[in-house]
Amino acid sequence: AQSVTQLDSQVPVFEEAPVELRCNYSSSVSVYLFWYVQYPNQGLQLLLKYLSGSTLVKGINGFEAEFNKSQTSFHLRKPSVHISDTAEYFCAVSLMEYGNKLVFGAGTILRVKS
C-alpha cells in the first residue's frame, strides 16, 4: 500500500522565522515527490518536485525540500516566512508503476503571524 503522512495538521510560526513542514511516505514502488500549495478558495499550485538526482530541490517562493530515501521523508523548508505564505501545503507522491497515480497527504496549514 502507498501512503503519504504529513505529521502536523497545523504549524503556527512568526513572520521571518524559519519553518519546516514534515512529510513521510511509504511505497513499495519508485516514486516522484511533490509539494503543492493551496491558498484559500483556490486550486493547488506546484511548489517543487523531486524526480531524481540531487536530493535538495528548490522551488518557488523561496521554498526547498530534501529527499531522504533512508527515512522515506521529503520535508519542506523555508528559512524566513512571510505573512503571504499562510496557506495549506500538500505533500504528494506519484507512483511510477501505477501510471503515475498521484496520492496526497492530509495537508498542513501554515499560519504565519505578525
Add this chain to the structure above:
Amino acid sequence: DARVTQTPRHKVTEMGQEVTMRCQPILGHNTVFWYRQTMMQGLELLAYFRNRAPLDDSGMPKDRFSAEMPDATLATLKIQPSEPRDSAVYFCASGPPAGTGAVYGYTFGSGTRLTVV
C-alpha cells in the same frame, strides 16, 4: 498561460438532482485526474484517465458517480442522484503524456464547489 478550466465554479442543487461537472484539460495533456476535497477526508482521488481511457476509478462510488472523457478536450464527472454528503470541492488536474507527466507536475483547475441541500 495554459490552464485547466473547470465549470461551473459553484453549484447548489437539491438532493436527488443530477450534477455534471466539466473539465477542459490543457491542450496536449493526456492524463486527467478527478479529486474531491472535504474538511474531513482531505483530497481524495476519485478517478484518473490516460488517453481518454480510465486507469483507476476505485475511489469513486460507482452507484452514483460516473466519469468520462468524451473527447480529448473534455472530462466530465456526474453524480446521479446527488446527496448532501457529496457536498465538497471537486478538482480536476491534467498532465502531459506518460513518462513526462511527472517531470512537470500536474496542473490543477480552480475547482467546482458543490453544495447539495
